[in-house]
Amino acid sequence: AQKITQTQPGMFVQEKEAVTLDCTYDTSDQSYGLFWYKQPSSGEMIFLIYQGSYDEQNATEGRYSLNFQKARKSANLVISASQLGDSAMYFCAMRELETSYDKVIFGPGTSLSVIP
């Protein structure tokens, strides 16, 4: 069964607007970590933000915030004030710290296009 689901294959957002990229996950572990990565057309993977399952506050890193809803197993990425350079693939990922702590599982990704 797929452990990370990203239901939006492609998204468009107007420059300077906010956008939410959806991510749901499936795990029976109580302890896990959630990540978001950005992949520009150059191919490199850039770490954006991390949320631990026991963190009570939603993670924020500059214009990125993670809307963590544990009961719904949801970890949506919110990008505020979109910029043209935000156009890229975005991957949600999870590390299960009990059953498979030694590897990170990635979702299929969402392609974001920022329109001038």
Next chain:
Amino acid sequence: DGGITQSPKYLFRKEGQNVTLSCEQNLNHDAMYWYRQDPGQGLRLIYYSQIVNDFQKGDIAEGYSVSREKKESFPLTVTSAQKNPTAFYLCASSLDSGQSYGYTFGSGTRLTVV
């Protein structure tokens, strides 16, 4: 600056050839990983290693081999047994596989069969 270096950036392979992709890190990270990415797809785990001289198969290990003789290096060999090797290959490392840290990635190698 610390980081992960993958080489070459582009690689062309003839049918039936083995090729080796290089991955070197100077981050003093314990764990290293190889992922494969097909166009428009997510990342799939090929092999990973938590310590020197030890490595584990990931989800799609068939047709690939690795070695971990040094902490800094984790080369991936794509053998002739891999029937569809054309893909983008990403190497990553992590500070401690038992901690909730994410990965640092290399810039990738794009492999094409000709």
